[in-house]
Amino acid sequence: MGKKYSIQHEVAYYECDINQTMTFPAMLSVVIKASSDQSDQLERGTEAINQLGLTWVITQTEISIDQLPRVGEKITVVTEPTAFNKFFCYRSFWIYDEAGTQLVKIDMAFVLMKIKERKMSSVSPELMEPYEAPQVKKIQRWEKIEPVENGESQLYHVRFYDLDSNHHVNNAMYFNWIIDVLGYDFMVNHTPVAAKVKFDKEILYGNDITSVYQIDEDNGKTLHEIRVGDQLACEANIQWKTK
Amino acid sequence: MGKKYSIQHEVAYYECDINQTMTFPAMLSVVIKASSDQSDQLERGTEAINQLGLTWVITQTEISIDQLPRVGEKITVVTEPTAFNKFFCYRSFWIYDEAGTQLVKIDMAFVLMKIKERKMSSVSPELMEPYEAPQVKKIQRWEKIEPVENGESQLYHVRFYDLDSNHHVNNAMYFNWIIDVLGYDFMVNHTPVAAKVKFDKEILYGNDITSVYQIDEDNGKTLHEIRVGDQLACEANIQWKTK
Numbered sequence: 427m428g429k430k431y432s433i434q435h436e437v438a439y440y441e442c443d444i445n446q447t448m449t450f451p452a453m454l455s456v457v458i459k460a461s462s463d464q465s466d467q468l469e470r471g472t473e474a475i476n477q478l479g480l481t482w483v484i485t486q487t488e489i490s491i492d493q494l495p496r497v498g499e500k501i502t503v504v505t506e507p508t509a510f511n512k513f514f515c516y517r518s519f520w521i522y523d524e525a526g527t528q529l530v531k532i533d534m535a536f537v538l539m540k541i542k543e544r545k546m547s548s549v550s551p552e553l554m555e556p557y558e559a560p561q562v563k564k565i566q567r568w569e570k571i572e573p574v575e576n577g578e579s580q581l582y583h584v585r586f587y588d589l590d591s592n593h594h595v596n597n598a599m600y601f602n603w604i605i606d607v608l609g610y611d612f613m614v615n616h617t618p619v620a621a622k623v624k625f626d627k628e629i630l631y632g633n634d635i636t637s638v639y640q641i642d643e644d645n646g647k648t649l650h651e652i653r654v655g656d657q658l659a660c661e662a663n664i665q666w667k668t669k
Numbered sequence: 670m671g672k673k674y675s676i677q678h679e680v681a682y683y684e685c686d687i688n689q690t691m692t693f694p695a696m697l698s699v700v701i702k703a704s705s706d707q708s709d710q711l712e713r714g715t716e717a718i719n720q721l722g723l724t725w726v727i728t729q730t731e732i733s734i735d736q737l738p739r740v741g742e743k744i745t746v747v748t749e750p751t752a753f754n755k756f757f758c759y760r761s762f763w764i765y766d767e768a769g770t771q772l773v774k775i776d777m778a779f780v781l782m783k784i785k786e787r788k789m790s791s792v793s794p795e796l797m798e799p800y801e802a803p804q805v806k807k808i809q810r811w812e813k814i815e816p817v818e819n820g821e822s823q824l825y826h827v828r829f830y831d832l833d834s835n836h837h838v839n840n841a842m843y844f845n846w847i848i849d850v851l852g853y854d855f856m857v858n859h860t861p862v863a864a865k866v867k868f869d870k871e872i873l874y875g876n877d878i879t880s881v882y883q884i885d886e887d888n889g890k891t892l893h894e895i896r897v898g899d900q901l902a903c904e905a906n907i908q909w910k911t912k
Binding site: 459 | 682852
């Protein structure tokens with residue numbers, strides 16, 4: 427498969443919520459750092475990609491959680507670009523604890539976007555060459571995301587600090603709006619075991635966000651949509667277990 | 670003076686804003702981690718303090734910025750408990766770049782709060798002993814914070830992820846509300862050189878926040894207040910220079 431890369435990370439208190447476990451935004455930020463560091467090493471870093479007028483955009487992710495990393499834990503993040511086709515690059519991430527036990531597995535699909543036009547660009551084999559991931563024909567299928575049918579909603583505003591150094595709203599930040607609507611009691615009594623998320627549309631600075639959600643208590647599931655006006659920007663399902 | 674302690678930190682992309690420099694919340698979180706690590710080492714960590722029914726609360730901070738740490742920079746944070754009296758503990762932090770040049774200096778005052786009663790506790794010399802900071806009579810004076818006279822304001826809501834693993838709204842998060850009101854244009858055209866902040870009152874989960882601000886363009890200064898209802902929770906002045 428592709429070239430693997432790993433980073434060490436000590437989970438800081440400010441990356442954890444009151445459950446003493448890592449938040450979704452912190453977890454996603456740290457794994458993306460691993461892939462970004464690998465790209466830097468392969469001379470395919472953010473600057474190099476930006477100079478081509480391009481930027482990477484996450485379109486889909488599936489997260490499977492055996493155990494959330496805890497405050498003070500020294501974790502290892504391994505990442506591997508697993509395959510690419512004309513439009514998508516696929517990458518997996520694993521988070522391990524110090525004993526080498528797998529805590530979290532994350533799969534992601536990325537596309538290259540033309541910065542000016544905000545349109546998808548095809549992925550060139552030259553660009554992908556140093557990652558050593560196989561070029562494939564197949565478009566990967568992802569598990570279906572169940573839509574919200576009868577949801578409640580809360581309004582949010584994109585903040586200046588929701589923008590990261592890549593000039594767009596960090597995908598990890600979407601989880602701020604997704605998780606916040608569930609509330610304190612839900613969050614202290616449940617722990618996530620899996621999540622699937624589809625990013626449909628960029629969110630821009632100044633946008634007003636509606637975070638729509640439905641709690642399916644019987645099936646231990648929450649359904650989510652992030653909307654900008656009447657446009658769907660993100661869909662997610664999270665599977666939970668009671669503590 | 671007191672026992673010094675230092676940590677190394679590589680500034681990650683998700684700790685920076687679109688200026689490619691570290692955000693206030695990230696900077697404060699990282700320096701507090703240094704003091705928290707030192708306390709752990711001296712067996713005065715969060716758990717030990719909590720077991721006494723106590724928690725540390727920041728009451729005041731002054732930040733002096735020569736240069737903000739940049740994406741990818743490997744910084745060293747040095748911290749030193751400088752003195753304590755009956756109610757206050759004083760601590761300084763320095764952020765250095767790889768060449769040993771000072772980038773940022775931060776002074777802070779802390780009090781011990783009784784968790785249940787939410788009331789200040791006196792600071793015992795036994796508790797402070799391993800830090801080797803001198804016990805003093807003097808209460809440190811801080812620069813006066815200029816109040817907002819003719820401000821505009823924006824509403825915010827405390828989010829679940831604004832709570833940290835210590836169960837209260839992380840002081841670093843106050844800067845989300847303080848900075849966000851200044852807007853994109855201001856933030857890309859100015860860089861902070863100094864800040865002074867007084868934390869008057871705890872902010873709790875579920876609170877609605879009013880971030881009041883006044884931009885004094887002539888003096889390169891912004892004045893801030895964070896209010897919960899009609900109560901003042903935080904006052905701040907930030908000094909800026911134009912880029």
